[in-house]
Amino acid sequence: MLLKELFLVSLAAIRANLLRSFLTTLGIIIGVGAVITMVALGEGAQQRVEEQIQRMGTDVLTIRPERARRGGVAQGDSRLFMSDAEALREELSAELTIAPQNSNRMQVSLLRWNTQEDVFGTWPELADIYDLTVEHGRFFNEAEVQGRRRVAVVGSGIPTELNTPAPLLVGRDIRIGSQAFEVVGVLAEKGEMGFIRPDDTVYVPASTAQYRLFGGQDRLQAILAKVNAGPDAMDRAFDLIDPILRREHRIPAGGDVDYEIGNPTDLLASFQETSQTFTFLLAGIAAVSLLVGGIGIMNIMLVSVTERTREIGVRKALGATRMNILFQFIAEALVLCVLGGVLGVLAGAGGARIASNLAAWETTVSPGAVVVALLFSAGIGLFFGIWPAQRAAKLDAIVALRYE
Numbered sequence: 382m383l384l385k386e387l388f389l390v391s392l393a394a395i396r397a398n399l400l401r402s403f404l405t406t407l408g409i410i411i412g413v414g415a416v417i418t419m420v421a422l423g424e425g426a427q428q429r430v431e432e433q434i435q436r437m438g439t440d441v442l443t444i445r446p447e448r449a450r451r452g453g454v455a456q457g458d459s460r461l462f463m464s465d466a467e468a469l470r471e472e473l474s475a476e477l478t479i480a481p482q483n484s485n486r487m488q489v490s491l492l493r494w495n496t497q498e499d500v501f502g503t504w505p506e507l508a509d510i511y512d513l514t515v516e517h518g519r520f521f522n523e524a525e526v527q528g529r530r531r532v533a534v535v536g537s538g539i540p541t542e543l544n545t546p547a548p549l550l551v552g553r554d555i556r557i558g559s560q561a562f563e564v565v566g567v568l569a570e571k572g573e574m575g576f577i578r579p580d581d582t583v584y585v586p587a588s589t590a591q592y593r594l595f596g597g598q599d600r601l602q603a604i605l606a607k608v609n610a611g612p613d614a615m616d617r618a619f620d621l622i623d624p625i626l627r628r629e630h631r632i633p634a635g636g637d638v639d640y641e642i643g644n645p646t647d648l649l650a651s652f653q654e655t656s657q658t659f660t661f662l663l664a665g666i667a668a669v670s671l672l673v674g675g676i677g678i679m680n681i682m683l684v685s686v687t688e689r690t691r692e693i694g695v696r697k698a699l700g701a702t703r704m705n706i707l708f709q710f711i712a713e714a715l716v717l718c719v720l721g722g723v724l725g726v727l728a729g730a731g732g733a734r735i736a737s738n739l740a741a742w743e744t745t746v747s748p749g750a751v752v753v754a755l756l757f758s759a760g761i762g763l764f765f766g767i768w769p770a771q772r773a774a775k776l777d778a779i780v781a782l783r784y785e
Contacts, residue, residue, distance in 0.1 A: 427657075444606065447639060506607075516537070531560060
């Protein structure tokens with residue numbers, strides 16, 4: 382029997398019991414749709430995090446305070462100081478671009494408009510580290526840091542919050558807390574960068590923030606270090622930073638440090654591993670629906686063999702061989718499962734699109750996941766269709782013709 386004829390006969394058998402065929406393939410449709418949707422959500426989330434980390438810079442190290450531990454017991458407070466950042470900049474300016482980071486959420490106001498935003502105290506080098514582009518005006522300079530000038534650079538979303546066009550905001554005074562600051566620049570739109578939102582942030586000189594906004598304390602939340610030689614020099618950067626901070630913190634060689642140096646590539650690798658594990662787990666749960674659907678396929682094919690016993694007898698009497706009958710019923714099971722797989726792919730892609738539109742989730746329908754889902758559904762049809770097909774092929778022609 383030709384493949385085309387097998388396909389047409391299979392379609393005719395499916396059309397003869399259309400509702401039953403649809404209900405039979407429902408498990409396949411749900412399983413494939415769930416797999417496609419879950420994988421699309423997982424890959425979309427992974428792609429979004431990768432983009433955010435790329436915006437932060439894969440060649441930027443983040444130094445944060447961490448409590449030193451001895452024998453599992455914390456040894457006092459952990460701190461980073463402005464002097465740490467100054468020492469790193471003084472000794473490693475050729476290899477690293479350094480900027481301190483201190484922030485607090487404060488009220489930012491202009492006339493009768495006000496908003497609560499993150500205020501960052503930092504150095505001009507931050508613009509290079511985070512690749513921030515000034516769209517209107519300029520970034521504050523080192524002289525303004527040394528002079529503790531009350532100047533500010535605002536993210537692209539701040540003018541909207543203050544109901545003032547960005548070009549007109551440059552040169553005006555805004556109030557941060559109770560202090561007046563002159564806006565010298567407005568940044569171009571950047572988008573989210575992990576936990577940082579540059580578009581909704583106000584940047585001021587670190588010295589100004591320290592003495593005018595943050596109560597005179599010289600502790601830092603973090604020190605950012607961009608590797609000037611590119612991502613390949615990250616390991617060398619660790620070796621350069623560690624001895625300087627040990628000296629500043631009076632930590633002997635081999636002693637437990639009270640700071641941590643974070644690498645964004647490590648964070649990305651960790652997230653990718655977690656995301657893949659989570660995606661595989663969800664896909665595995667969804668695959669159970671495929672297994673249940675396969676059992677339904679086998680059940681309905683056994684019923685079909687019983688219902689069409691006389692038809693099988695007639696085909697054998699007209700010269701159909703055992704292999705012809707075997708391939709006919711296997712083809713029917715395959716067509717059922719593949720059609721269910723195609724409908725499941727469409728349902729999964731639609732579900733991913735709906736999730737993207739309603740919940741603003743990032744989704745990416747992977748061609749690889751589509752191919753695997755279709756192959757798996759075809760494999761389910763082949764595996765669960767063999768036994769009913771063998772039963773049909775083994776029927777004796779005379780007995781089948783006498784069957785009522």
